[in-house]
Amino acid sequence: MASLPSRAQVVIIGGGIVGCSVAYHLAHLGWTDVVLLEQGQLSSGTTWHAAGLVGQLRASESGTRLVQYSARLYQSLEAETGLATGYKECGGVTVARTPDRMTQLLRTAAAAEAYDLACEILTPAQALDRWPLLETSDLQGAIWLPLDGTANPTDVTQSLAKGARMKGVQVFERTRVLDVTTDGRSVTGVVSDAGPIEADIVVNCAGQWAKAIGDLVGVTVPLHSAEHFYVVTEHMEGVHRMLPILRDPDGYTYMKEEVGGLVVGGFEPEAKPWVSPDSIPYPFEFQLLEEDWDHFEILMESALHRVPLLQQTGIKKFYNGPESFTPDNQFILGEAPGLRNFFVGAGFNSVGIASAGGAGRALAEWIVSGEPQSDLVAVDIRRFGPFNGNNTWLRSRVGEVLGLHYAVPWPNREFDSARPFRRSPLYDRTVQAGACFGSKMGWERPNFFAPPGQDPIIEYAWGKQNWIPWVDAEQRATREAVALFDETSFGKLLVTGPDAERLLQRVCTADVAVPVDAVVYTGALNSRGTYEADVTITRLGTDEYLWVTGAASVVRDRDWLQRNSDPSWQVSIVDVSSAYAVIGVMGPRSRELLSRVSAADLGDEAFPFGTSRSLDCGPFTVRATRLTYVGELGWELYVPSEFAAGVYDLLKAEGADLGVRDAGYYAINALRLEKGYRAFGPELGPDYSPVDAGLLFTTKLKTGIDFIGRGALESAREAGPRRRLVSWVAQDPAAMLWGGELMVHAGRGVGQVTSAAFGTWVGACVGLAYVDPEADLEGDWAVNVGGQLVPVTVSKSAPYDPRNERVRPARA
Ligand SMILES: Cc1cc2nc3c(=O)[nH]c(=O)nc-3n(C[C@H](O)[C@H](O)[C@H](O)COP(=O)(O)OP(=O)(O)OC[C@H]3O[C@@H](n4cnc5c(N)ncnc54)[C@H](O)[C@@H]3O)c2cc1C
Structure with a gap:
């Protein structure tokens, strides 16, 4: 050797x-x-x-x-x-026991079409043709994926x-x-x-x-590792080498052929964590864990039901091996x-x-x-952040993760385990106000607020979920009065030093050489000219900027800034996310509300859109930034954590007669989609350039200033968009869309919905989609919603306030 x-x-x-x-x-x-x-x-x-x-x-x-x-x-x-x-392309049959599962499979089939992947919808009888040992009496239907293999x-x-x-x-x-x-x-x-x-x-x-x-x-x-199980059966009549994979997710199980018998395994809803990552024995080579028939019972029972011949078949071997799962x-x-x-x-x-x-x-x-x-x-x-490495936290999460493989992937599904985790200083207050929380980068964030007497829970469904009327009220308050949003989870990076401007000019698509107190909306691109980040930056001082990003992006953004900084430059990048709460004060009456707690002039002349100031707010001092992600007059208040509860209480008390109310992230999502605002993740990411996203106007291509990705972006501008981002509105107010659906133009699949929500102002589902740039926007458009074609109206501009009059009133 x-x-x-x-x-x-x-x-x-x-x-x-x-x-x-x-x-x-x-x-x-x-x-x-x-x-x-x-x-x-x-x-x-x-x-x-x-x-x-x-x-x-x-x-x-x-x-x-x-x-x-x-x-x-x-x-x-x-x-x-x-x-x-040993690869064989035997195909795969996935069966549905419930109407909800069938809806999921129909959505899967539409997604497969969007990705050009062969997928066929089957009746129970057709599923039986493909998998002759199947019990079909309780099935709604199935899908067939011919390219699946083992x-x-x-x-x-x-x-x-x-x-x-x-x-x-x-x-x-x-x-x-x-x-x-x-x-x-x-x-x-x-x-x-x-x-x-x-x-x-x-x-x-x-x-x-x-x-x-x-x-x-x-x-x-x-x-963190969890125990993971399957058994291998004796030879079974009717099981042949090319028998397809069978998945019965409602019964948590899968099966596949192995030497004339079946492998029967699955993803039980409550998994069994193994030892913590620092206690794995050594050596541990070609080793299995102890059989646990009690734990396996839920899978075996279900398999015996789905394939009755198993009742007369012996088990050759029980496999229990540890596998690692992430949060x-x-x-x-x-x-x-x-x-x-x-x-x-x-x-x-x-x-x-x-x-x-x-x-x-x-x-x-x-x-x-x-x-x-x-x-x-x-x-x-x-x-992930460093706090995600805590073994106690990981252990309590891993029990839930394994089962997700076969759980119905409900829209808006949230993790139940290992929560609450990161809590904003307003957490207890928003609990009192009826918040139902979602989790992002570990933060507990109000998704919506249930009215008094109602449980703040999500009743999962493919159609309209229980909270839609509550979020309707939140959207209405934001469009007509004023709403408070706890946006503490924003990622906040303080970029300081004599070379801070130089670094940000290199990284940002927009020109950041702006006066102190100005706010810039910008992307950050990689050398391929596609998105690495989408942020707002406030110039706090000559050598000091505040970079504000989505909760989930703070570690990657900090890394991106650090790796693109020259070692000889004097610049420091500090994550101050936990030091400041953020309260969004949004809506046409936001100015009136803030004027009640502050002596500052908040008029358009003194405090125009896209600027930021230190502001007295009752006895507290905050930084107010005039911005909006909901398409209304509004300010984001950056509040030192220790003042957050005081500021919130003050705004609630002073705004009572103005109709102030709490609102959450579901409302933000619907409001931003009515306004056509993009989000990092669904609309902006490393597969899309500002040309595709229709955001060339946010770049400094007209200046001579260089930035990362400029060359690639110029080429992309010459070549035109590879996909085009468009707004759409469903014509049927009863239809419910969640994102991921297939866009159909003149009967042909031409793209995918990136984000969708029920918009109160448009009175129907509204969203964004990437589509074939050649498709005529005037034509006949629909979205495939679980197999049903829902007609939609498609446009390049936002359905709500396309001229931006609510955000930046025209000067007299
Ligand atoms: C019961 C069961 C069924 C599964 N079925 C499927 C399936 O059907 N389809 C599927 O896609 N996946 C399946 N998986 C998951 C799949 O087995 C794993 O995801 C995959 O094997 C992970 O591969 P890996 O290379 O990351 O890890 P490993 O195979 O564990 O490789 C990591 C290697 O690192 C070595 N190592 C660790 N520390 C050191 C060190 N200090 N120095 C040198 N070497 C070190 C270890 O010895 C090990 O060999 C199943 C898992 C289980 C448990």
């Missing part, structure tokens, strides 16, 4: 399917000075005992493309490496490792990484039990051990914030076999090019 080199360009920790995929793809991108270290044998961690399902359809287009690539790769690897992967996880891992080795990657088994070394800013290598290796880049693909590896260098990799059921990919050249690919939430091909390629591309090459925001490691 070759001896361990003293240096390598890249060291990968972990020889499971993910580490091997990263090695394979780095080698295929031409990076061959790569060493992979595995403490046991390849695949001996979690990979070896996976069931091997490779489902094709994910919640997002980028997630779906990633898994589609995995399937193609596993089909073609043998020809390249000579090692089979693979042998160990064989895929070996084949990927061979493909990597053939290009020069060195793989060392039985070599355990004990430490990761750094120079304080960047990794410098690893220390293994066979000696140290210097490295430019270290990639943590250590599966359920990845959190402990991250802890060695202060990088938070929030994951939001998405895996973790990317370069760690705060430590250069330390990459992570872990936390695969029991879809690591299906994801490894695509995720390995995406991570390798990220490593080689220095930034992700597609929209990976949902899986980006920078969506």
